[in-house]
Amino acid sequence: xxxxxxxxxxxxxxxxxxxxxxxxxxxxxxxxxxxxxxxxxxxxxxxxxxxxxxxxxxxxxxxxxxxxxxxxxxxxxxxxxxxxxxxxxxxxxxxxxxxxxxxxxxxxxxxxxxxxxxxxxxxxxxxxxxxxxxxxxxxxxxxxxxxxxxxxxxxxxxxxxxxxxxxxxxxxxxxxxxxxxxxxxxxxxxxxxxxxxxxxxxxxxxxxxxxxxxxxxxxxxxxxxxxxxxxxxxxxxxxxxxxxxxxxxxxxxxxxxxxxxxxxxxxxxxxxxxxxxxxxxxxxxxxxxxxxxxxxxxxxxxxxx
Numbered sequence: 005x006x007x008x009x010x011x012x013x014x015x016x017x018x019x020x021x022x023x024x025x026x027x028x029x030x031x032x033x034x035x036x037x038x039x040x041x042x043x044x045x046x047x048x049x050x051x052x053x054x055x056x057x058x059x060x061x062x063x064x065x066x067x068x069x070x071x072x073x074x075x076x077x078x079x080x081x082x083x084x085x086x087x088x089x090x091x092x093x094x095x096x097x098x099x100x101x102x103x104x105x106x107x108x109x110x111x112x113x114x115x116x117x118x119x120x121x122x123x124x125x126x127x128x129x130x131x132x133x134x135x136x137x138x139x140x141x142x143x144x145x146x147x148x149x150x151x152x153x154x155x156x157x158x159x160x161x162x163x164x165x166x167x168x169x170x171x172x173x174x175x176x177x178x179x180x181x182x183x184x185x186x187x188x189x190x191x192x193x194x195x196x197x198x199x200x201x202x203x204x205x206x207x208x209x210x211x212x213x214x215x216x217x218x219x220x221x222x223x224x225x226x227x228x229x230x231x232x233x234x235x236x237x238x239x240x241x242x243x244x245x246x247x248x249x250x251x252x253x254x255x256x257x258x259x260x261x262x263x264x265x266x267x268x269x270x271x272x273x274x275x276x277x278x279x280x281x282x283x284x285x286x287x288x289x290x291x292x293x294x295x296x297x298x299x300x301x302x303x304x305x306x307x308x309x
Contacts, residue, residue: 019079021048031072035059038091042099046282046291047083047115049099053091060088062112070116077121080278085115170268240286243276247297254304263308270301 015023021041028039028050036059040051050069054060066086073084087102088111095101102109250269257263274297280290 013076016076016078019043019081024048024073024076024078027076028069028072032068035065037065040098043081044099046278047085048078048081050084050086051098051102052086052088054088055091057090057111060111062088062114066114066116070118074118077118082118082120082278083115084118085113087113170265170272239276239279240284240290243273243280243290243293243297246276247273247293247300250300250304257307260308263304267301267304267308270297270304273297274301 012023012026016027021043025039025041028041032039032052035054037052037054039053042049052060052065052069065088069084069086073081089102089109090111106113246269250266250273253262253266253269257266274294277290277294277297280287284290
């Protein structure tokens, strides 16, 4: 029989806000804190309520919630805003209430950023969750919702593996290029001719000027490398470049491996768009392209299958 706690944890890791609330309430029951949550504008808004302020210490409760959420690693959730207040009657529009009068409603509010798991860590976690469902549910007893979750796990694992291979190949290509570049020589091109003894006796010693070859500083990086370093500082620009590469590769793909690599490129471009800060004037466009690039990744996976 399936452990309900594991099933809820799996749903929470897939980004279900209801499941995230259930896990938080279970983990925070020892201190008497109850939570509610809404995912809005790319931020998970959490409301913590308790009978007394002492139960919601601003120095310890946010860090405890951070550790719980990072253990869950909910998909596509990175920014979290934690709000706290004394428990009140049920309010369906609690976020609007505290936004209208934060000073009169809240004890404190704090925004945190969740540390994202690495690609291999996500792949291993999703693979373990998939095996758990297969072992406890059986292929014939899995509901349509659970089948959809399993498909997402498999797709996420394939994208993660393909992205690791793609990034590794890119790093190897850059390292190989740097190692094979010819290095400028610092030695003198010609040896000076021997001076006759009589000339040495007549001439007074003169200081030897420094070689113009050795005086010139060696460039720290080629223009191409410098441009690449500058470009990587802007996630929006990098995402557009990777998306263009994926679109171009999709015109010539004719194998499952090629489509997997294209799916990984679209997913990487989507993740970069999601990293564009809200203060950026291109934030709204970036959020729109997050969903578009994810759909393109799903389509590429369908072609690979």
